[in-house]
Amino acid sequence: MKQEAIVLSADCKLNLESYQRAIRFDSLDDSQEQALTLFELASSRLLPKVLLRPLIIDTHEEIGNLPSVVIGSVRFVGKALAALKDIHRIIGYVATCGNELEAYDLTELDMLAPYWLDELKTQALACARKKLREFCKEQYGITKPLSLNPGSGNVDIWPIEQMGGLFELLGGTQGIGVELTESSLMIPNKTISGLLFASPLTDYESCAYCEREQCPNRRVPFKERL
Amino acid sequence: MADMQALSEFLQRGKAKEVKELVQQAVSEGLSAEDILDQGLLVGMNKIGVKFKNNEVFVPEVLIAARAMNAGMEILKPLLAAANAQNRGTVVLGTVKGDLHDIGKNLVGMMLKGKGLTVIDLGTDVPPERFVEAAAKHSAQIIACSALLTTTMKEMEKVVKAVKSAGLDVKVMVGGAPVTEAFKTSIGADFYSPDAATASEIALQVCRNA
Numbered sequence: 001m002k003q004e005a006i007v008l009s010a011d012c013k014l015n016l017e018s019y020q021r022a023i024r025f026d027s028l029d030d031s032q033e034q035a036l037t038l039f040e041l042a043s044s045r046l047l048p049k050v051l052l053r054p055l056i057i058d059t060h061e062e063i064g065n066l067p068s069v070v071i072g073s074v075r076f077v078g079k080a081l082a083a084l085k086d087i088h089r090i091i092g093y094v095a096t097c098g099n100e101l102e103a104y105d106l107t108e109l110d111m112l113a114p115y116w117l118d119e120l121k122t123q124a125l126a127c128a129r130k131k132l133r134e135f136c137k138e139q140y141g142i143t144k145p146l147s148l149n150p151g152s153g154n155v156d157i158w159p160i161e162q163m164g165g166l167f168e169l170l171g172g173t174q175g176i177g178v179e180l181t182e183s184s185l186m187i188p189n190k191t192i193s194g195l196l197f198a199s200p201l202t203d204y205e206s207c208a209y210c211e212r213e214q215c216p217n218r219r220v221p222f223k224e225r226l
Numbered sequence: 227m228a229d230m231q232a233l234s235e236f237l238q239r240g241k242a243k244e245v246k247e248l249v250q251q252a253v254s255e256g257l258s259a260e261d262i263l264d265q266g267l268l269v270g271m272n273k274i275g276v277k278f279k280n281n282e283v284f285v286p287e288v289l290i291a292a293r294a295m296n297a298g299m300e301i302l303k304p305l306l307a308a309a310n311a312q313n314r315g316t317v318v319l320g321t322v323k324g325d326l327h328d329i330g331k332n333l334v335g336m337m338l339k340g341k342g343l344t345v346i347d348l349g350t351d352v353p354p355e356r357f358v359e360a361a362a363k364h365s366a367q368i369i370a371c372s373a374l375l376t377t378t379m380k381e382m383e384k385v386v387k388a389v390k391s392a393g394l395d396v397k398v399m400v401g402g403a404p405v406t407e408a409f410k411t412s413i414g415a416d417f418y419s420p421d422a423a424t425a426s427e428i429a430l431q432v433c434r435n436a
Contacts, residue, residue: 023286024240024286027239027241027242030243110293111292112289115289160377183323183324184324185324185325210376211376215403
């Protein structure tokens with residue numbers, strides 16, 4: 001039976017101390033007040049949200065030696081899809097920091113204000129991610145979720161151009177204020193998306209297949225092969 | 227006498243207020259804007275760039291240093307403009323298509339302006355044809371492309387091809403975390419820069435030779 005998409009709102013209390021530490025608040029001299037104002041603004045306006053939908057994989061195939069899955073009318077192709085072998089139930093999702101400050105004019109503020117806002121949006125996204133994990137644990141019993149993300153890792157892992165297919169399966173993301181650009185980038189920039197699943201047979205982590213070994217956000221060591 | 231070493235150190239610590247005061251003092255004492263830039267501000271930015279490369283400092287430290295540099299540049303900009311009445315050259319700058327990261331690009335932009343170059347900043351997620359159009363429109367000598375992701379650095383090759391097929395006499399410089407000299411060679415770009423300071427040196431050299 002086809003299941004409908006679900007929208008979740010995440011409770012979020014932005015952490016002032018970690019924000020101040022991240023933006024090196026003590027060095028900001030005369031701009032400290034601006035940084036605090038932005039914190040207050042983000043705290044009162046940002047509404048992190050999640051859109052998710054339980055999905056069934058109809059077919060597992062190989063297309064030109066690459067693993068592929070078909071879900072409804074959408075076909076995904078890429079090395080990463082090998083992780084879905086023997087998996088039939090997945091959850092498509094988009095989690096976002098919220099678009100409430102996307103149009104906010106920062107031009108009159110300190111030149112670092114866009115980075116301060118990014119830091120706050122990152123915190124808000126963490127709230128959305130937490131909400132997604134909690135919901136999947138409560139509703140579907142997924143205690144250790146794995147996630148495949150279009151565009152994550154090297155280009156042949158799962159090309160970002162297939163993001164549109166994921167959005168199509170979710171039935172549109174306007175409800176949570178997320179847009180896809182022509183280049184398949186998500187706006188707001190602090191948004192994540194993918195297919196979430198549970199499997200005792202794999203420890204898939206997209207980060208492992210990205211060649212950028214010195215990345216400050218690296219979670220696991222680089223692996224040559226999937 | 228304004229201490230250029232102290233200026234460099236204040237900049238590295240992100241002390242914008244102190245940088246501004248020291249730059250103002252140096253100007254009042256008759257030091258040329260170019261000397262203040264070369265011996266104080268750029269020395270500081272170069273050092274912070276090296277520390278960043280060696281993982282001794284991280285992005286926030288680079289940002290507050292850039293902010294301090296900007297504070298100094300606000301004083302120097304009109305003086306540099308007056309000294310370089312003739313434009314030293316034009317650079318078209320942008321983060322390639324598919325990539326929204328702009329910290330590195332903005333640092334490069336700041337350093338380029340510090341060298342007296344005109345910067346046409348196209349922003350992020352820039353398709354190859356926009357680089358080419360802007361280079362032609364502004365008669366640029368160099369296109370500088372930035373990418374943070376291994377997934378998007380391949381877009382740089384499309385920029386190189388677009389420049390070639392447009393028949394433009396403009397050099398292409400590439401940079402960003404995953405980019406290397408070998409990658410530059412493999413896509414046929416003209417220059418690779420490992421950091422913002424080097425990018426500005428290369429761009430100035432290209433413009434002088436053009």
